[in-house]
Amino acid sequence: MVAVTPVDRLAPGDHACLTYSDTEERLDILAAFVAAARSRGDRVICYTDVADVDDLRAELLGRGGADGSAPTILPMERLWGGSVGPDAETMVELVEREVRAALRDGHNGLSVTIDxxxxSRPQANAEQLLVFESEIGRLFEGGRLTAVCEYDRETFDPVTLGYAARVHPRTVTATVYHEDPVLRICRQHVPPGVRVAGELDYTRAEALSDALAEAVRLDRDIHLNLNQLGFIDAGAAAVILRTAAGLPDQRRMVVVCPEPIERTLMIAGAREVPSLRMLVRHGEQ
Known part of the structure; x- marks a missing residue:
């Protein structure tokens, strides 16, 4: 059975699978992986296929890191060895070369994320994925390589996603507090807190309250990411304000949200909560 592991608790030598449909959640998990890898002295490389290198660098920088700088970010073509298309054996050989280079440069190991x-590219035949995941497995012996392989649920069919889950000893995912067709509430890794996406009303306020209560227990300051929230009503807004008002001295809640959500929170009484700070998209209150 594949073990589900918080991304910041992966150990040296772990080979994990991340299947995602939420881009924000994927980037959050990658940022947490990068920070954890740097804290243990690894060199970090993020190989990207769909996202532009500069865009991914900016996104990871925006989520912070071990030293405030982005990891090495490379297009997947760098693992093709000059070929016009991917060759699994060549890709594994080049990853192995990067492991040796990281150790030679004084790092404890190499941590990679691989898009x-x-x-799914036309140049990749059906066997390349199978060969890659099979051959790269030998590189994890000795704990010098740690990797997260990223699978986009909109790109791969269920059979391929099932295969990916089987061949990886671990999977990484965010802790999900609530999920239904209109609302998702999950743990945010960087900065630590809670992310809410969709539409939030009083009928789901208890799920939000539970998520915030865990953040109060785990985190000094609570970061509440509402950037992907399209609607909030007064009942749900009251849960946020009560949680912030109940924080001990010297602790605060930071809410990141778009302007319509900020207006609702203001009407609900956000100005009267000294421990609440709001960062508004395209502005700050």
Whole structure:
């Protein structure tokens, strides 16, 4: 059975699978992986296929890191060894070369994230993904390589996603407090807190309250990411304000949200909560 592991608790030598449909959640998990890898002295490389290198660098920088700088970010073509298309054996050989280079440069090991969308390209035949995941497994012996392979649920079919889950000893995912067709509430890794997406009303306020209560227990300051929230009513807004007002001295809640959500929170009484700070998209209150 594949073990589900918080991304910041992956150990040296772990080979994990991330299947995602939420881009924000994927980037959050990658940022947490990068920070954890740097804290243990690894060199970090993020191989990207769909996202532009500069865009991914900016996104990871915006989510912070071990030292405030982005990891090495490379297009997947760098693992093709000059070929016009992906060759699994060449890709594994080049990853192995990067492990040796990291150790030679004084790092404890190499941590990589690999965007597996390369396997859906027309140049990749059906066997390349199977060969890659099979051959790269030998590199994890000795704990010098740690990797997260990323699978986009909109790119791969259920059979391929099932295969990916089987061949990876671990999977990484965010802790999900609530999920239904209109609302998702999950743990945010960087900065630590809670992310809410969709539409939030009083009927789901208890789920939000539970998520915030855990953040109060785990985090000094609570970061509440509402950037992907399209609607909030007064009942749900009251849960946020009560949680912030109940924080001990010297602790605060930071809410990141778009302007319509900020207006609702203001009407609900956000100005009267000294421990609440609001960062508004395209502005700050």
């Amino acid at each position: 597996m969308c390369w396997a």
